[in-house]
Amino acid sequence: MGDRLTQLQDAVDQLAQQFVACLHFVHRRHDLEALGPSDKIRDVKQEPQQREVDPLPADEFQAGLKELSRDLIVKEQQIEYLISSLPGLDNSEKDQERNIKDLEEDLKAAEAQRQEALKERDQILSELDGVIRSIRRP
Template identity: 70%
Template structure:
């Protein structure tokens, strides 16, 4: 999985896609109703085309709207969480500098331990080489 900023960008992209899909669904499957006394709903006997409305029953349409809204809210909450865990939001510049110095100190200690382990390995390899060379065939 990518870093936090990449995850955040992916989540924002997914939210935008969910918005588009939600608008498309609502636009495509709403019920045909008149808004004013002069409005008329055209009746068509042919199959619905790509750009025409294909109304779903009211209960199905309402349930789909609720599900789409819940998905949008869930994605928005995920984005809020990703934003909240970004470094630096609750830390001042001094806190961040202190954290960096602490990490540098930890890195120095780890490097010293690694150097000691390398030195010890060389010594043991030298002793092992001496033991192997001292062994004679009977």
């Protein structure tokens, strides 16, 4: 999993793909209807695989629209969450600098503990080496 900005970019890309999928669904699955009295629906004799529109029954089409709408809303909420979790939106520059200084101090303390542990390890190893060398076979 990438950082927040990468996740945000991926989510925006997925949202764009979902928009395209929604437009394709509506374009391919809508029912042919005349919108005005002078509109005519052409009856083009094409094979079913070649048809530009393959209408679904009204209830299935509406169910498909609802599902696609729900998916768009969920993706949009995911994007909003990712945006809200980005650092710096609610922090001033001074707050961020203070946080960085605190983290630097924590890092220095952890490094001091690590150095202390390394010294202790070296001391114990030298003591163990002395004990091993002092052991004689009976």
